[in-house]
Structures are given as C-alpha cells and as structure tokens.
Amino acid sequence: MHAQDSLRIRFQLFLGNEPIEWGKKYITSNADTFAINSCKAYFSKFTFTYQNNKIVQIPNSYYLVDFSEPNTTEISLPISTNKAVKAVSFTIGIDSATNTAGLLSGALSPMLGMYWSWQSGYINWKIEGTSPSAKTRKNAFQFHIGGYLPPNLAVITVTFEPQKGINNHVVRVQLDELFNQISLKETNTIMIPGKPAMVLANLFQNCFHYKP
Amino acid sequence: MPNGWPAPAYNFTNNPLTEEGILLGQTLFYDPILSRDSTISCASCHLQATGFAHVDHDLSHGIDNRIGTRNAASIMNLAWSKTFFWDGSINHLDVLPLAPIEHKDEMDLPFSEAVKKIRRDNKYRPLYANAFGTIGISGERTLKALSQYMLTLVSANAKYDAVMAKKDSFTIVEQKGYLLFKQHCSSCHTEPLFTNGNFENNGLPIDTTLNDMGRMRVSTLETDRLKFKVPTLRNIQFTYPYMHDGRFATLTEVLKHYNTGIYNSNTLSDKLKTPMQLSDNQRVEIVAFLKTLTDTEFLLNKKYGFIGK
Numbered sequence: 001m002h003a004q005d006s007l008r009i010r011f012q013l014f015l016g017n018e019p020i021e022w023g024k025k026y027i028t029s030n031a032d033t034f035a036i037n038s039c040k041a042y043f044s045k046f047t048f049t050y051q052n053n054k055i056v057q058i059p060n061s062y063y064l065v066d067f068s069e070p071n072t073t074e075i076s077l078p079i080s081t082n083k084a085v086k087a088v089s090f091t092i093g094i095d096s097a098t099n100t101a102g103l104l105s106g107a108l109s110p111m112l113g114m115y116w117s118w119q120s121g122y123i124n125w126k127i128e129g130t131s132p133s134a135k136t137r138k139n140a141f142q143f144h145i146g147g148y149l150p151p152n153l154a155v156i157t158v159t160f161e162p163q164k165g166i167n168n169h170v171v172r173v174q175l176d177e178l179f180n181q182i183s184l185k186e187t188n189t190i191m192i193p194g195k196p197a198m199v200l201a202n203l204f205q206n207c208f209h210y211k212p
Numbered sequence: 213m214p215n216g217w218p219a220p221a222y223n224f225t226n227n228p229l230t231e232e233g234i235l236l237g238q239t240l241f242y243d244p245i246l247s248r249d250s251t252i253s254c255a256s257c258h259l260q261a262t263g264f265a266h267v268d269h270d271l272s273h274g275i276d277n278r279i280g281t282r283n284a285a286s287i288m289n290l291a292w293s294k295t296f297f298w299d300g301s302i303n304h305l306d307v308l309p310l311a312p313i314e315h316k317d318e319m320d321l322p323f324s325e326a327v328k329k330i331r332r333d334n335k336y337r338p339l340y341a342n343a344f345g346t347i348g349i350s351g352e353r354t355l356k357a358l359s360q361y362m363l364t365l366v367s368a369n370a371k372y373d374a375v376m377a378k379k380d381s382f383t384i385v386e387q388k389g390y391l392l393f394k395q396h397c398s399s400c401h402t403e404p405l406f407t408n409g410n411f412e413n414n415g416l417p418i419d420t421t422l423n424d425m426g427r428m429r430v431s432t433l434e435t436d437r438l439k440f441k442v443p444t445l446r447n448i449q450f451t452y453p454y455m456h457d458g459r460f461a462t463l464t465e466v467l468k469h470y471n472t473g474i475y476n477s478n479t480l481s482d483k484l485k486t487p488m489q490l491s492d493n494q495r496v497e498i499v500a501f502l503k504t505l506t507d508t509e510f511l512l513n514k515k516y517g518f519i520g521k
Binding site: 111 | 301302303306307310315352431433
C-alpha cells in the first residue's frame with residue numbers, strides 16, 4: 001500500500017499538556033494523587049465518510065492499543081485515493097456480535113488479557129494505577145471496562161473531522177477528563193459490566209480529542 | 213445427530229471434529245496439567261459415570277480443597293446449548309474452559325500459563341500436530357480441541373429414546389409418569405433435550421449463606437433475580453445432588469419441592485404459579501419416568517473415558 005493510500009491515526013495518552021509518564025504522580029482537580037501503570041484499549045469499526053457522503057466501514061478493523069508499546073498506538077487504515085475524508089468515526093470496545101462469536105484470533109484472541117474468563121466478554125479498555133486515596137490492597141485502582149449486553153453495552157463511538165490534505169492524524173486521549181470527574185476514594189475498582197462501568201465508559205468517551 | 217433433534221447451536225464449520233482433535237481434547241480433559249499444581253483436571257468435577265457431573269457434593273470443590281459456590285453441571289449435548297453455566301455467564305463453548313482453568317477455587321491457573329505447561333510436556337507436541345495438521349501448541353488450538361471432545365458427549369440413547377423410536381415401551385408406571393411430566397414439567401424441560409435453554413426462577417428460597425442471584429449477576433436486570441438456567445434432565449438419576457447449589461440429594465426431594473415447596477417471589481416462573489397438587493403415587497410415577505432418561509451406553513462408554521498416564 002502506498003503511503004497516500006492510507007490514513008493513519010496516532011493515539012496519544014495525555015494528562016494536562018504533557019504525554020503521560022508511567023508511574024509519575026499526578027493530582028486530579030479533586031486533589032487525588034495518582035499514578036498510571038498501564039492503559040490498553042480496543043478500537044474498532046473504523047468508518048470513513050467521504051466528501052461525496054459515501055460511508056465506508058473498514059472491514060475487520062479491530063485494533064488493540066497498548067499505550068506502553070508505541071508501535072501499537074498508530075493505526076493505519078486504507079482509503080480510496082483522490083477522495084477527501086470528511087469524517088472518521090470508530091468505536092472504543094468490541095460490539096455485541098463479536099462478543100458472542102466464540103473463539104477469535106489475532107487482536108481478538110482471548111489470551112491478551114483483554115477477555116474475561118469468568119464471564120464471557122471482552123474488556124473494552126483498562127486503566128490501572130495507584131493512588132493513596134484508594135483504600136485497596138497496595139492502593140491499586142483498576143478499571144476494566146466492558147459489557148456487551150444491554151442495558152450495559154459499554155461500547156462508545158468517537159467521531160472527528162480530519163484536517164484536509166494530510167494523512168497523518170493525532171487523537172489525544174486526555175485522561176484529565178476522566179480522573180477529574182471521579183473520586184478515587186469512592187471509585188477505584190470496577191471490573192464487571194454494569195452501571196458504574198457505563199459511567200466510566202461515558203467519561204472515557206469525553207477524553208478523545210482530535211488534534212489538528 | 214440424533215433423529216428428530218433440532219439443529220445444533222454450535223457452528224461446526226469453524227471447528228470441524230476430527231478423530232485426532234477429539235483425542236487431543238479428551239487427553240486434555242483428563243489431564244491435571246491444566247491446574248496450577250497439577251492436581252485438578254476437568255474430570256475432577258465432571259465424572260463420566262455420573263453424566264459428567266460432580267456427584268454427591270452440593271457445592272463443587274477444586275484446588276487446595278477450596279469449595280466453590282455452585283454444583284458443577286453435567287456435560288452432555290452441549291452443541292445444542294447457546295449459553296453455559298447456571299447463570300449463562302459463558303456465551304460460547306469455545307471460551308468455556310477459560311473459566312474453570314482460571315478460577316481461583318477451581319484450577320487457579322492463568323490460561324496462558326496452562327498453555328506454557330502443555331508446551332513443556334513432550335507428549336502433546338505430536339497430539340497437537342496430528343489434530344491441526346501443523347506443529348504448534350496455542351491457546352486457540354487447546355480450546356478448540358477441548359470443544360471437539362465435549363461435543364462428542366451426546367446422550368440420546370436412553371430408554372426414553374428407544375420408546376420414542378418405537379423400539380421399546382414404557383411400563384405402566386413410567387407411562388403415567390410421562391403423561392404427568394408432559395403436563396407439569398415439559399414446558400421448561402422440553403423434549404428431546406429436556407431443557408428449553410432459558411433462565412427461570414423455580415421457587416427455591418434463597419440460601420443466605422450464598423446469596424446467589426443467578427442470571428441477575430450477568431444481566432444486572434432485576435427481572436432476572438434468582439433465575440437459573442433450566443438444566444437438562446437426561447441422566448438425572450445419576451447427576452445428584454440437584455439444583456444450582458445441590459440442595460436436594462434425591463429426586464424425591466426435588467418432586468416434593470415442586471409440589472409443595474415453591475417459594476413465591478416477583479420473578480417466580482409463571483409456569484409454577486399454580487400448585488401441581490401431585491399425589492404421592494403421581495410423584496413416584498414421575499420419578500419412574502425420569503429414570504427412563506438414563507443412558508447407560510453414554511455413562512459407561514469407554515470411548516469417552518479416562519485416557520492419560
């Protein structure tokens with residue numbers, strides 16, 4: 001594939017104005033001190049709306065981004081040449097049909113730590129770290145967010161309008177938008193589908209910002 | 213595929229059964245290598261002679277003598293099942309083994325570690341190569357092989373089946389029991405699989421030492437409170453004790469529960485709202501019919517049995 005035949009999206013994990021450093025101490029607007037040790041997320045169903053309003057979903061576009069491994073944070077998608085892309089949308093997480101399809105491989109292998117063994121289903125995204133506000137073992141906080149059964153379908157969609165004339169795009173994941181909205185004393189361990197997971201899924205959606 | 217049965221839910225085109233694949237799955241099923249300290253195999257809780265159920269334990273126990281929260285279900289006719297476990301928390305057979313292997317009270321081993329242990333055991337290299345055509349031991353292959361073996365566990369040769377095929381006949385007592393069964397039981401325990409695959413609240417008062425909410429844990433829906441999956445009744449004579457928590461040791465107790473023990477709550481199955489009002493004789497007749505669901509060929513067939521060291 002020629003470079004101009006693909007649209008590339010790089011995801012960057014940010015807090016404030018700087019890329020996240022693993023293990024570094026940050027403070028939320030609620031005065032919780034915290035550090036992040038890992039962040040992984042599934043991005044899927046990439047869809048382009050072209051200038052002529054034609055909508056094309058890239059088939060089998062399921063990607064697991066591990067923010068601690070920079071080579072996984074850029075996603076390259078095929079585009080029709082000579083057509084401007086008006087909008088890009090994608091989902092964070094794995095849809096219901098894929099969740100019930102049984103054993104899958106590649107990015108969807110159940111062996112990548114992003115699949116629940118005790119209750120079938122993918123973890124759409126996870127963030128783990130520590131905070132003295134979390135009165136848990138070793139002050140850990142763990143958010144493993146997923147759920148494919150309504151009313152707790154935790155898949156969320158993000159749409160952005162890419163700048164014209166370039167193929168390399170950046171989407172920032174501003175985790176402030178999540179951590180400033182919760183109290184780590186109250187909310188520190190969510191590892192099952194349900195209402196609390198839905199709240200976090202919606203907060204995570206607000207974290208995504210296209211950076212022209 | 214047994215005559216007159218519905219189409220299976222399992223999609224065999226994604227995992228075609230082969231003799232070699234089944235052999236590998238069977239070897240894994242009986243091998244404690246899948247547990248952290250190599251003490252517990254699938255067969256520890258799923259014994260062929262008792263319909264692959266964990267007989268005589270209300271709650272099943274696993275590694276380090278740890279006791280779980282439910283009675284291990286029987287394994288048979290899984291190709292016709294859309295969900296698995298008492299609360300349907302598992303949605304596909306191919307991902308089912310992840311649950312007991314990783315559960316801390318069962319086999320307590322991360323699945324990726326189980327695959328590493330298998331790789332270190334020389335006997336498996338040729339078994340995997342024969343089953344899948346190329347050398348290589350992976351998690352995906354492990355799960356597919358286990359499915360292949362479990363899918364062969366089809367029980368369809370009980371006296372009931374012979375009677376339906378007009379090759380045998382019920383005794384008078386069994387026949388009476390069959391008619392009562394069709395009247396009172398078969399709307400949930402639907403023939404020929406003897407389950408409709410749904411979740412129902414069958415009127416068991418909650419055991420406050422467990423507080424098991426059943427399907428509600430998975431769906432989070434209040435309307436699913438205390439609902440559990442309707443189990444098959446095939447080979448029920450040998451899969452005691454009964455119910456998700458093994459609270460009833462005998463079929464007599466089970467029938468007594470349905471007759472006079474129904475605990476009413478918001479989610480109680482509509483089908484149980486009218487008392488059955490069975491006489492002592494009628495309950496005996498139903499139990500006599502249930503025993504015609506025993507498939508001795510299945511329970512004793514050496515083809516399904518232990519292989520290993």
